[in-house]
Ligand SMILES: Nc1nc(=O)c2c([nH]1)NC[C@@H]1CN(c3ccc(C(=O)N[C@@H](CCC(=O)O)C(=O)O)cc3)CN21
């Protein structure tokens with residue numbers, strides 16, 4: 001039976017929007033059905049980030065991530081979850097050219113993954129596009145500060161706002177995406193006092209990553225906080241050591257195979273009733 005409660009079981013966009021200044025919003029990335037099912041128990045929203053190009057596919061930046069890859073991982077995460085709001089990143093080259101292009105690709109992402117919102121990078125320059133999408137039924141999470149898809153312009157993943165002269169621009173970006181109708185904004189890789197000013201300047205939740213504990217929520221790349229990636233940015237706190245745990249398991253398996261200890265009697269089939 002499909003009840004009203006089942007239909008509205010996931011956290012909604014207005015619920016996230018209403019968390020401004022309230023209980024901190026918990027978020028992680030996920031690209032994978034089974035890990036997403038675990039994250040789903042604790043996160044208010046899950047981001048299927050284009051960081052998957054780097055984390056899952058060994059790319060050096062997010063610039064090469066194709067739309068179809070975002071859709072495939074987005075679908076997996078939606079299938080694996082039932083409570084969290086699912087946001088899918090729009091990859092580089094699928095939204096910058098025009099509001100029309102952005103709508104076409106955002107609608108494709110939403111129809112093919114059944115996610116609840118999309119995220120795109122850029123502040124004032126994306127104001128018109130964000131408004132165009134929101135007015136037509138597509139909730140948008142914005143992303144300002146360090147915008148990884150612009151790595152080739154910035155010459156790397158550079159912390160923003162070290163120079164006080166740039167603060168007005170970042171604050172104007174936050175205000176522009178708010179005015180355009182974004183329901184939340186990721187504030188990435190900015191000095192802490194700038195993150196605090198941005199959080200005070202807008203009435204939508206700020207989601208910090210390498211930003212400040214005063215942001216209205218926090219996000220990290222799951223594999224980074226699990227200790228699976230060999231190198232992580234300074235802002236990551238490791239809550240696990242999955243890399244070493246996987247290595248130990250693989251080494252134990254290799255030793256068992258070499259010693260003919262695996263498979264054991266419990267791991268083989270026999271013809272007795
Ligand atoms: N695994 C992973 N985690 C992330 O957080 C992440 C991705 N991938 N891919 C997309 C972007 C890129 N991100 C990054 C990548 C590197 C730095 C970095 O090298 N930071 C330097 C600081 C440089 C400076 O201060 O200017 C550091 O040492 O932490 C930061 C953010 C964040 N995002």
Ligand SMILES: CC(C)C(=O)C(=O)O
Pocket residue numbers: 029047048049050051052089143186188209219220221
């Ligand atoms: C780091 C987060 C905010 C992101 O955009 C991603 O994972 O792609």
Ligand SMILES: [Mg+2]
Pocket residue numbers: 049050051062089148
């Ligand atoms: Mg991203």
